[in-house]
Amino acid sequence: MTTTTHTRTAALALGDDALVLSHRLGEWMGHAPVLEEEVALGNIALDLLGQARILLSMAGDEDELAYLREERAFRNLQLVEQPNGDFAHTIVRQLYFSTYQHLLYGRLAATEGPFAGLAAKAVKEVAYHRDHAEQWTLRLGDGTEESHGRTQVACTALWRFTGEMFRPVDGLGLDPAELEPAWLESVRGVLKRAGLAVPEGPRTGAWSAGAGREGLHTESFGRMLAEMQHLHRSHPGASW
Amino acid sequence: MATAAAHQTARTQPHTGQSGGAADDEAFARVFDATVAADERIEPRDWMPDAYRATLVRQIAQHAHSEIIGMQPEANWITRAPSLRRKAILMAKVQDEAGHGLYLYSAAETLGASREELLDKLHSGRQKYSSIFNYPTLTWADVGAIGWLVDGAAITNQVPLCRCSYGPYARAMVRVCKEESFHQRQGYELLLALSRGTPEQHAMAQDAVDRWWWPSLMMFGPPDDESAHSAQSMAWKIKRHSNDELRRRFVDICVPQAASLGLTLPDPDLKWNEERGHHDFGAIDWTEFKEVLKGNGPCNEQRITQRRRAHDEGAWVREAAAAYAAKHSSGTEVEQA
């Protein structure tokens, strides 16, 4: 099967999103607020890693791509690379991203493009991720004063990273901008039900975040990659 | 307190309308002994001797604690796993360990010990976990050595527990053992890849086996003549084989496996004894074992600190969910899917 350059670009974008978010969620293991959540976050991280492996394999060798690219060559959204922060940050990051990913895969599954097969399988996984994030957002937003405060901070802090999700991706076969109204409606709805204020800050523009797809990342991403790639790079050519 | 009606113990027999006298207790004890003797299972609401209950709670709690503390040394490598395949395997394994912890805490709850109470005992050092997890994972090969040796030793210990006299514990162990089978294999395969890899990788694998071999043998506990709880546990069929018996079995299994790996076990005295039909092996350093048990191992402090921190930092999350449930509860709603 020949994969066009365009498809490769899109596969990298989606694959890097999944890989990087999976890695971040993996950082939770052994640190989750309750044992049941170790298992839940682990499930989500494993689903995403599975998606990443399929997508990266469409673009080349999964390990070469994951372990041997420099920071500027990664195409993931800045949202997914944001550090875990507290549990509220992680949940809001999940809410923003999984809502987008669910809408995206739902659409891709209905196309005849190269991502239809993957999307048809992944959309079911992501539906669960979205549900998990929504359920937690409701509980944290409408739980205690402390949980409400923390979650509101997280909603606002991560808001600026959400505009980038709807920028065009070469080779994707659809314009992500079409997903934006549904995303806004859904996220606003969840935040309102949780008693959280919908952030009003900027989501797009040269001064906001929004260049992960072009290989411009945030400071913590370099450290994340250093940790992720160190062992693999220390043994060039070795098999594991 | 969330002790369930179904989990309430038979110690307080409400339906008899009278406090069970000594005669009743004797009758109950006879039924208990007969049940154990017939190799049948004791179930949560059966009468059981207090000491049997206490032994089980202690053992199941220690086992559950070991699963969740045991996540740490391996999770230490999730973010550095050298291939995506290995990363997926390792995450699935660490996640399984959280799950196994949950099965076991759930078994302990049937004896009236709540998870909150057991975690509190773990965090305050009043209950222990397996000492093996007080050793550090220094290189990637340690992930393999843990899978092969530590999980291997654990499985040797656990398979007989699937026939333990206490039903919920035995059932939890059936589930755990079924899931553990991949844990040991992935460790062995990981080491094999290293052993057959570059000279640096091979050295890494050998170094890990050198460091994990003796602590793995200590996992079977002190020698039979020094084991405080063994005899009674065997009589109650909580325990099915002695520490030394299981240790011998483990050594016999590992020797040929090490040979196939192309790695050596760090014991010059290790050799086949035709007469005994087992391998002879060198003396175990029980001083080290006792020191680690006392809290003086390389990672005791670190492991319990991380566990406590995760628990403390998660308190606001658990409180939030409980507060939300209280606000939105509509009585005793039972949901189905």
Next chain:
Amino acid sequence: MTNTDWPLWEVFVRSRRGLSHTHAGSLHAPDAEFALRNARDLYTRRGEGVSIWVVPSSAVTASSPDEKDPFFEPSADKPYRHPTFYEIPEGVKHL
């Protein structure tokens, strides 16, 4: 609100269509929705189920051990309720 001790739930899993829900174990969750989700994560990680029930453990009423006799003895002396009670000549099929 300082209660962090989530209630206990009993989990029943239907392993595949055609079978009834079977008790799988228990877990803690703040409410029914999360009990279901946690049960899915914990007890069906390897595709062990197609449907899950969760019940608050406190809602379970159990027979007690020495009610065992009146509860269960009667059926024990009705062996004719069991197919193995009946002798069928060898070779007779579909019975």
